[in-house]
Amino acid sequence: MKISEKYYPLILVAACLFLFFPHLDVLYANIMEARNFNTAREMLEHNNWVLTTMNGEARYEKPPLPTWLVAFSAGIFGITKLWALRLPSALISTVLILFSFSLSRKRMQLSAKQSLYGSFILATSFYILFAGRNGTWDIFAHAFMLGGIYFLFQFFTTESKIYQNAALAGLFIGLSFMSKGPVSHFALLLPFLIAYVAVFKLKTSRSRTVPFILLVSITLVLSSWWALAIYFGDSETATAIADKETTAWANRNMRAFYYYWSFFTQSGIWTIPAFVSLLYPYLKSRCSNLKMYRFSLIWTLAAVVLLSCIPEKKSRYLLPVLIPLALNTSFYIEYLVRAFKVLKDKRETVPVYFNFGIIGLVCFLTPIAGYLVLSSNLDGLYFWYISLSLVLLITGVFIFKYLAKRKIERVFFLVIGFTCAVITFGFPLVRASYTNEDYAQLAPKVQQLLSEEKQLYLFENSSPELIWDLGQRVPVLNTREGLHLPTQTPFYLILEEERQEELKELLDGFNMTLEGCYDGNITTKADRNYKTRRVGCLYLVSKAN
Structure with a gap:
């Protein structure tokens, strides 16, 4: 059955409902979440909305926008409900996926199907899933920035609605700064600009001068007002915190320049397709739109190189790279859907069979491994275990069936279904590991x-x-x-x-x-x-x- 393109955004929203929203209260708060949740609690209980605090002490390390959103959610649903504190992350992750689809379809002019593939790849990439279900602020910065990039792309390429596009680009870029400072400006916006100039060239005109000034003005106002507020409201503490953060940034978690070179593995189940999509000599003659493929590839590699220049490195800092990487991977998936049935070269077919075959095998092995590991702690969780097992077994059967028939598109969507099933039915099984008999609430x-x-x-x-x-x-x-x-x-x-x-x-x-x-x-x-x-x-x- 062919589904109309107009329903694709609804399909993506439905997938996000399975990926980001179920069982948000299963995992207890980690250290990064605890900092943010404490600050949100003090906003509600002590009205510290601008001069933010954690247990009475100033906490100015991060701008307050995501914390405000969490505090609003907690004010409605309750500060003790973890799902309410993580709900804003799930919502902004859904916005991120929709912006990804719109950027690919409307600005890059890729086909509707390829745009759908890319958005699904992004939604099911490991660190996107982690950040989208977690009360940390990276996902907000990058989601707002992708919105800014969407309108900036439109500002660069169209003559219509120049002021509107400039204002919206400035708004979203400013909101990104209000979420986590200049992190996304360096890791997502700057690589985008490098790729855009390299592929499309930057065309200037007098008609864009005033709108560009508007864009920059909105960005600067949104980016600076909070820093100015804490500087004039509590300058001594703000300066001390800034000095401490600068020192830590230069000396903490220092890694070699090549530490991020395995960045494609952070896409999880898409590791092999993501790696193949980076092989320009192989894919340049096979992709459907070479110019846009070059754009997504340069955007991805520029982000990795820029992040590699920063002394402090953590795997989770690669989150923004996954956004252009998903777009880049969609070119390879689109090629497989279009051409896999007639491919004869084993160098092309074996990686495909291996990648999706491994996922199919996991579908069969997970119920067995899950029972062997969790059987003694499954009381009260058998519904989830049985549901997950049945869905995975059925998914595995169909993955191998359609692999044998070389129907890659159906295999692709089964992998998306596999990921949705793991989150929806498998996540509650984490509770089987909650076996600390000494647990006590303080x-x-x-x-x-x-x-x-x-x-x-x-x-x-x-x-x-x-x-x-x-x-x-x-x-x-x-x-x-x-x-x-x-x-x-x-x-x-x-x-x-x-x-x-x-x-x-x-x-x-x-x-x-x-x-x-x-x-x-x-x-x-x-x-x-x-x-x-x-x-x-x-x-x-x-x-x-």
Whole structure:
């Protein structure tokens, strides 16, 4: 059955509903999320919307736009509901996918089917899935930037609606800065400009001068107002934080220049097609639109090279590269759909059979492996396990069936279905790993002590996860200004378990009675996600006689 092109955006939205929205509360907050969620909580509870804080201390490292969106969602649905805190990420990820489709179809003038392929590849790429289901701010910066690029492309190439396109480009580029500073400007916008100039050349005209000034003005206003607000509102702290971030940026997680050269593996299930799409000598005579293929390839490689020039490197920083890489991979998928039936050269067919065959094999092996690993902890989860197993087995059968018939388009869509099934039916099975018998919530104890008007302090704002687990703001003893001990004793003190010996040295001359330790990890110590900084120990501190 042939589906009209006008329904493609709806199909993409439907896929995003399966990929980004189900079971957003399964994973507990990681360290990056905890920082953001703490800041959102203090916006709601203490009205710190501009001079943002985390447990009472200034947190100016990131602009506030995504935190505002999370705070609005939490204000509607509840600050304790993790799915509500992650909902804005899922929504902006859907916007990202729709902008990708529109850029490919309307600006790059690719076919509707190829545009659909590229958007599906982007939506199911590993780090896009991770960021789209996670309360971190990278996905906001890059989604807004892709919107800015869409309107900037239109501003460069059309004579109609010049002022509108300039204003919208400036708006979205500015919103990107308000999400995570200049990160996406360097990693996504600058590579786009390099690719655009290399392929299309930059045509200037007097008619675009004033609209371009409008574009830059809107971008500058949106990008600078918050930095100016914190500088004039709390200049000393803002300067200290800026100095600290600059030092950390230059000395933290330093990697070799070639660290990102395996960047195509971050697309997950599309690793092999993504790699093949980078082979220009092979694909240049096979792609349907050579000019646009060159554009997406230069955009991708320029992003990798620019990111490689930055000393600090992390795998997740490759997220913006996946956007042009998905476009680039769509040229290879379009070629396979069009020509695979008649291909004879095994050098072309074997990688295709291997890539999709591996996914088909995973469909058969996952139910077996899942049962062997999780069988002892599946109580209450059998519905999800059985549903996932059935869907994967059926998907696997059809993947091999259509591979044998060389119907690559159907195989492609089955892979999309496979990814949707893993998220929709498989994600709840993560709960089978939540087996920490020592798990204990710290928030109720904090609430009890504060309601009894006991003196309660947190030693230091060093563990964002522990601060999140407290459930509310708790005064801090060791701040940026130094250690400030209460004048009256006794008082209660919370600190991470791993720092107990350090505290005993600092509080020499005080009696410290351990009231108990609260393990906020829901996984056991054997799990790689177990964090000792999430174990909070409660002490009763009094002066020594």
